[in-house]
Amino acid sequence: MAQKFLEAGYEICTLTEKPDIVIVNTCTVTNIADRKSRHMLRKVKEENKNAIVVAVGCYVQVASEKVNKIEEIDLSIGNVEKRDIVNIVENYIKEKEKITEIADINQEKEFLEFGSITFSEKTRATIKIQDGCNNFCTYCLIPYARGRIRSRKKENIIDEVTKIAQKGIKEIVITGIHIASYGKDFENNYKLIDLLEDLNKIEGIQRIRLGSLEPTIITEEFAIRLSKLEKICNQFHLSLQSGCDETLKRMNRKYTCDEFREVTKILRKYFKDVNLTTDIIVGFPGETDAEFNKTFEFLKEIKFYKMHIFKYSPREGTPAAKMPNQVDGNIKEQRSQKLIKLSDQNQLWYNQKYIGKPVEVLFEEEKDGIWSGYTKNYIKVNFKSSKNLENQLVTVKIFH
Ligand code: SF4
Known part of the structure; x- marks a missing residue:
């Protein structure tokens, strides 16, 4: 706008x-x-x-x-x-x-094209490739506010990314409401993986990061094609929401824990040092201690690098807001704290693996002589330097 x-x-x-x-x-x-x-x-x-x-x-x-x-x-x-x-x-x-x-947004059939963004970003640009969602998770109002899936034409995306590359921006982040659905409204069978293959060819862009992904898109075939694209970042945010099948069902999520586990195995097989992150909702209506414990055990097993923990809050106008057995606020808080602690432990464990090793960092900003940026798998790195490292890819060695 x-x-x-x-x-x-x-x-x-x-x-x-x-x-x-x-x-x-x-x-x-x-x-x-x-x-x-x-x-x-x-x-x-x-x-x-x-x-x-x-x-x-x-x-x-x-x-x-x-x-x-x-x-x-x-x-x-x-x-x-x-x-x-x-x-x-x-x-x-x-x-x-x-x-x-x-x-009525539900009648909207076309992606709302605002044109290329030509200001503000210097090192990392977000590229919106689709809008809307057809999933209707029971806690979420987004399908009502954003309508059904509308994918952006590939020509417009490629054009925007080409312009961004010409500005010298090296990294793009692919975003949308539900990027796994990209292309489902096209008649030509052009899908997310086809788009990523096209974007990978654009000269100047060095990293392509995927925004939140629904796990169901990741099949062996998808992972094989993806792993051949050298610019794809080995960091994936897979929104899990719960590690208990009963809770997932009440949420109307479209996968089971077994299917999700399989997805993490596939990604770990094809992407070296892959960083997996996720979102979890605690205290969803009807989540008993036993259900929460299943989630906790599942999360311990999967070992995400980072988990964003949300305490369920009823959203007026959604089916979950009317569900029985809403969970007490104190219990939500306790469950949230337990998962935050687990997330912090995992992050430490993962970061420690890099001590003494060289990593390539795309530096973004400087504060008090310390430059900060991210590795390809989204580990934040601080580096003291008097040089201007903005938008530079530099290999540094991790000390602590
Ligand atoms: S949580 Fe995500 S997948 Fe579910 S309805 Fe909302 S936008 Fe769609």
Whole structure:
């Protein structure tokens, strides 16, 4: 959206520079996100009384009535209409004309193309390749806010990545709501692995990192093709959510623990020093001590490098929010602490393997003479140097 305004001749500024228009891109992923979105909308108006405050995004999409009751907002724009954000805002300025309807995102068939991002990133650029999700996990509101799967045309992705490479950016991160679904809405059978093979050929790009992946996409054949692409980073974030089949079923996740274990074996077979990370929800409705213990044992066995632990919080409008046997907050906290400790132990164990070894790091930023960056498998490395290492790939030896 910032890019669209830039192209129309506007300048992008910070909130302290007294903007004329403030765009708040709202989130609705949890009840807390809704609250934060409302808070932000009120705060920006309070601090910028003369500015036009525009609410955009997922919270508007799923709760437009609530959003429109917030007095501090001048305009609200849903996820379909935001492609015309500049026109809508300009019509409002000229004619005080507001859009009154939010289109049904479920009817959307095309990926919303915003064009290439040409500002901000220096070393690592995120590339969005698809939007929407068809999975309907029982705790998640995203399919309602983002609609069904829409994949971005390969030509547009390749064009954007080529431009990014020409700017000197070496690493790209492939993102989307559910990247494993890339291409499912195409008729030509072009899938994520085909896209990655095409991106691997783009000169200048040296690393391709995959964002969160649903494990079901990883078959032996997929891993073999992927492992032949020298730019693919040996770090995979596989969203597991629970290590107990009963809980996974209630979550409406599409795999079992056995299938997930198989996926980790495949990745470890084809990618040397692979770094596996994951997300876990603790305290999902009905999660008994026995179910949690199954998850704990499974996680001990898989040994993820890092686990992001989320305490389940009911999301209004989802089936899980109405499920019986909601778990007490203290129990969620205890389970969360136990898994955080396990994650920290694993990270230490994994990092220690590198002591005394050389690793290649793409350095990103410097603070007080210390440069920091990441290895290909996403281990953070700090390195003292008076040289400018920004966007440089350098091999360093790990001391501690
Ligand atoms: S796959 Fe991810 S985005 Fe889709 S419904 Fe499940 S949690 Fe939400």
